[in-house]
Structure formats: C-alpha cells, structure tokens
Amino acid sequence: MSLLQGLHLYEIVLMVLGVILFFRALFLMKSSPKSGAAYFLISAIFIGWPSVKSIEFGKITVELNNQTEELLKNPTEAATRQAVVENLKRIEGRSTSDPHIITLIARAQFATGNEAAAEANLNQALKADPKFPEALALRQKIASIQKLDQLTEQVKSNPQNEAAKQELTQHLAQVAKEPIANPNALATVAQAQAAVGNKQEAAGNAAKALQISPNMKRASELRNLAAVPR
Numbered sequence: 001m002s003l004l005q006g007l008h009l010y011e012i013v014l015m016v017l018g019v020i021l022f023f024r025a026l027f028l029m030k031s032s033p034k035s036g037a038a039y040f041l042i043s044a045i046f047i048g049w050p051s052v053k054s055i056e057f058g059k060i061t062v063e064l065n066n067q068t069e070e071l072l073k074n075p076t077e078a079a080t081r082q083a084v085v086e087n088l089k090r091i092e093g094r095s096t097s098d099p100h101i102i103t104l105i106a107r108a109q110f111a112t113g114n115e116a117a118a119e120a121n122l123n124q125a126l127k128a129d130p131k132f133p134e135a136l137a138l139r140q141k142i143a144s145i146q147k148l149d150q151l152t153e154q155v156k157s158n159p160q161n162e163a164a165k166q167e168l169t170q171h172l173a174q175v176a177k178e179p180i181a182n183p184n185a186l187a188t189v190a191q192a193q194a195a196v197g198n199k200q201e202a203a204g205n206a207a208k209a210l211q212i213s214p215n216m217k218r219a220s221e222l223r224n225l226a227a228v229p230r
Helices: 009-031 033-073 078-091 099-111 115-128 133-157 162-175 183-195 199-212 219-226
Strands: none
Touching: 033 078, 033 099, 078 099, 099 115, 099 133, 115 133, 133 162, 133 183, 162 183, 183 199, 183 219, 199 219
C-alpha cells in the first residue's frame, strides 16, 4: 500500500515539506552543522508523522475487514458491531484511491446499516475501477436486497398472484445465500419470507433485526413477525 494512502491533505503536505527540509539539511551539514541538524530533526518529524498515520490506516483496514467478517457471521453480537463502528470512525474521513480499501469500508458501512455512506463509497470504488469484482459483488448484493421490497409489495397487494410469489421465492433464495448484518436488510428479508409463507425464517430474521435496532421504522410489523412461534 502506498505511503500516501489514508492521509489527509495537510499530512501529505507535511511529508513533502519534510522531504524538502531533508535535502536542505544535507546541504547545510557541512557549512552549518547546527542548522543542518535542526532542519534534519524537523524533516524527520514532518516525514515520520504522516508515515505513522499511513501505517496505522493500513492496520485499521485489516482489523475492519476481520471485524466485518465476524459481524456477518453473528449480526447480533453488539461488541463486534461497536468495534466495526469505532474503526469506521477512525478511517472514514481519510483519503484513499484504492478500490479494495474503499469497498472494504463500504462493506462495513452497509453491514452496520449506514447505507447512504456505503453507496457513496461503492460509487467511488467503481469510478476508480469499474470492473472491480468485490465492488460489483457488493453492489449486486445491495440491489438484490432492495429488489425484495418491490417484489414483496407485489405479493402483499395480490396474494393470489402465483407468478409474483414464485419470482419472490426465487429471488429470496438468492439473497439468503449472502450473510447479512444490516438490520434494515434483515427486516426486508423477514418481510419477504413472511409474504411467501416462510413464517419460522421470517420470525428469526425479524427478531435479529429488532435486537440490533429496536426502534427502526418497521419495528411494529417486525414485532408481529417475531412473535410467530418457531
């Protein structure tokens, strides 16, 4: 990873100034050793601080990736979710042009329910590399979950429409293959499952969504789903 990854603009400026001061220090070492030493010390600080921040950024992205994986395996684990949120706060404002890192951040944002930020970062990742597989896969996952709402409404509005119910069942089967930690997405899946008659699965996902986010907009309907005997 480039040493410029994850750096704010002022940190990049500091690093550039540090390099300039370093060469200035080398020039002064013979004619004015004291001045040269002072310039060398300042240049070391200017170069060292951004370098440390860039290395720290790299470590956080690795942690975030691992934590997101754990959250997807156990979406109701509050400590893991909080760890993901905290690491996101540490790196969301930092600049990067690496589509892998941007997608990693988007994936964590979507998993924790920050869908708007995830979409924005996905757009940035695909702008950097329109064919980046991980970004395309995440976009497809999000689009598939969003489509569930549309299909579910069709079935709810006309329960006798077997074609609509079949399409929803097939689409739901594809979505269910992906691990989901986003509470809104879990709610969407639960409502789709209820619409096609999968009451036990609907109750399970509704309960998960409520455990993660008890006050979501669809809380009332989800409580009714979660109350279904499993």
